[in-house]
Amino acid sequence: MEQNTIDEILMSGFSLINVKPFYDLPISEQNHEGKRSVILMKYIGEMPVLCPKCNIKLYAHTGKELLVSDTTFVGAPSKLQLKIPRKRCHKCGYIYQPKIDSIDESRFMTKRLVAKIANLALKRSFDDIAKEYDVSNGTARNVFKSFIREKKEELRFQTPAFIGLDEIKIKKLGELTVITDLEHKTLYDMLQGRNQTSLTEYFNQIPNRERVLWVCTDMYRPFEKSIKTTFPNARWVIDHYHVVAYANKAMDAIRISIQSKMSKKDRVATKKGLAYTLRTRLEKLSLEDAAKIRECRENLDLEPLAIAFDLKEDFFNIYDKNLESIDNAKKAFADWEASIPADKIYDDFRTLAKTVHNFYEQIFNYWICPIAITNGFTECTNRIIRENNIRGRGNSFEILRGRTLYRHANLEKIENNGMLLGPCIPKKGPVFHYEEVKGIQEVVAEDENTYFNSMDYDPTIGLIPGINFDPETGEIFDETLLEDWNTELE
Numbered sequence: 001m002e003q004n005t006i007d008e009i010l011m012s013g014f015s016l017i018n019v020k021p022f023y024d025l026p027i028s029e030q031n032h033e034g035k036r037s038v039i040l041m042k043y044i045g046e047m048p049v050l051c052p053k054c055n056i057k058l059y060a061h062t063g064k065e066l067l068v069s070d071t072t073f074v075g076a077p078s079k080l081q082l083k084i085p086r087k088r089c090h091k092c093g094y095i096y097q098p099k100i101d102s103i104d105e106s107r108f109m110t111k112r113l114v115a116k117i118a119n120l121a122l123k124r125s126f127d128d129i130a131k132e133y134d135v136s137n138g139t140a141r142n143v144f145k146s147f148i149r150e151k152k153e154e155l156r157f158q159t160p161a162f163i164g165l166d167e168i169k170i171k172k173l174g175e176l177t178v179i180t181d182l183e184h185k186t187l188y189d190m191l192q193g194r195n196q197t198s199l200t201e202y203f204n205q206i207p208n209r210e211r212v213l214w215v216c217t218d219m220y221r222p223f224e225k226s227i228k229t230t231f232p233n234a235r236w237v238i239d240h241y242h243v244v245a246y247a248n249k250a251m252d253a254i255r256i257s258i259q260s261k262m263s264k265k266d267r268v269a270t271k272k273g274l275a276y277t278l279r280t281r282l283e284k285l286s287l288e289d290a291a292k293i294r295e296c297r298e299n300l301d302l303e304p305l306a307i308a309f310d311l312k313e314d315f316f317n318i319y320d321k322n323l324e325s326i327d328n329a330k331k332a333f334a335d336w337e338a339s340i341p342a343d344k345i346y347d348d349f350r351t352l353a354k355t356v357h358n359f360y361e362q363i364f365n366y367w368i369c370p371i372a373i374t375n376g377f378t379e380c381t382n383r384i385i386r387e388n389n390i391r392g393r394g395n396s397f398e399i400l401r402g403r404t405l406y407r408h409a410n411l412e413k414i415e416n417n418g419m420l421l422g423p424c425i426p427k428k429g430p431v432f433h434y435e436e437v438k439g440i441q442e443v444v445a446e447d448e449n450t451y452f453n454s455m456d457y458d459p460t461i462g463l464i465p466g467i468n469f470d471p472e473t474g475e476i477f478d479e480t481l482l483e484d485w486n487t488e489l490e
């Protein structure tokens with residue numbers, strides 16, 4: 001018999017009668033034989049002798065049979081058929097029925113199956129889980145939803161001293177605000193939408209708001225009021241990756257305007273495409289790509305591309321070459337602004353200069369903020385959000401948030417950094433029972449580094465393969481870029 005267990009024959013309140021295999025489930029990837037098992041068990045736990053009210057003998061009453069889904073048994077979905085005796089008092093009509101702790105009666109499941117589904121749903125699709133355990137897709141989904149709601153009450157995170165706010169657009173769900181703990185590199189929360197009212201309202205309910213010392217965002221003016229009114233000790237800093245991204249976008253706008261006037265055959269091509277080449281940092285250019293840029297420089301029609309490339313490079317270098325001194329950085333910016341040629345074609349760079357002036361203090365706070373602000377972590381989080389969304393197409397925001405926030409990797413990091421408030425991650429409870437889910441840890445465990453390593457994402461280039469550029473051809477999806485450019489500057 002596999003496992004004297006079945007959770008030690010359901011915590012020893014039962015004895016096993018028999019196991020009946022059936023081969024009548026649809027054959028699927030999760031279940032090659034279409035097999036399932038019905039495990040018949042009989043309650044052998046204690047039964048009272050006397051009626052608690054009348055103190056007279058209880059008599060045997062018709063027993064009850066309970067059919068509940070359990071975790072897999074020898075690799076196939078299983079149901080427990082539990083024979084449960086009852087007793088009745090002839091005088092008052094009281095009926096005794098033993099309470100089975102390991103069963104979630106409202107769901108017709110063992111609690112360990114509830115835990116397993118909740119944990120698996122962090123990583124896998126509901127369809128997949130439903131097939132593996134022979135439950136309905138809706139059941140799996142409901143288990144996960146109530147898990148998320150329970151966790152929302154139970155798991156409270158310490159308010160970070162360094163908050164990062166970022167925005168991600170998700171099809172059907174719209175704009176989401178992603179809130180991170182930049183110091184510990186954990187995801188703090190996610191919100192649907194990002195207008196000033198909803199942000200202020202959300203910030204207002206964060207406990208210990210005085211803990212927040214720095215808020216790091218992109219250049220979105222409405223943040224100013226939300227931050228000022230809700231975090232009394234916080235300073236606002238603009239993530240430098242959001243700033244330099246504008247230099248890329250200004251350069252792209254010039255490239256698009258020049259390329260649109262060229263015939264298809266005249267378009268300058270490089271291995272990865274000119275768009276990608278221009279975005280590449282100077283020191284990373286291949287010989288071939290460097291030659292293409294030189295070619296632009298020597299051709300009167302294409303020269304603005306080379307100048308745009310230089311302007312982009314010089315702008316990045318305001319940061320890269322002046323990390324030690326805010327004064328030098330400010331001077332480098334002033335020099336850069338003065339170097340923008342008067343031609344109208346460079347207006348987008350002038351707009352960028354204007355934007356820097358608009359957010360001057362917050363942008364140069366970068367040199368004052370005591371922790372390194374990197375968007376590598378944010379990009380990684382955003383990627384996990386996107387992947388969770390792709391996996392669970394059509395899922396609600398609540399499910400997407402739960403799947404992203406309650407990942408083991410995130411929770412463990414939060415707990416290890418002492419940022420978990422309230423009851424700790426229950427180690428013995430039904431969910432996040434680490435021993436119980438050991439077998440599925442491989443599936444659930446998630447090393448954020450794999451995201452850094454698996455994608456050739458370079459934040460200075462700012463292109464995410466498959467999202468806004470085609471890694472095969474190097475083509476940048478211009479519509480998405482221009483759309484961002486227009487909406488962000490509004």
Ligand SMILES: [Zn+2]
Pocket residue numbers: 051052053054055089090091092093094
């Ligand atoms: Zn009685």
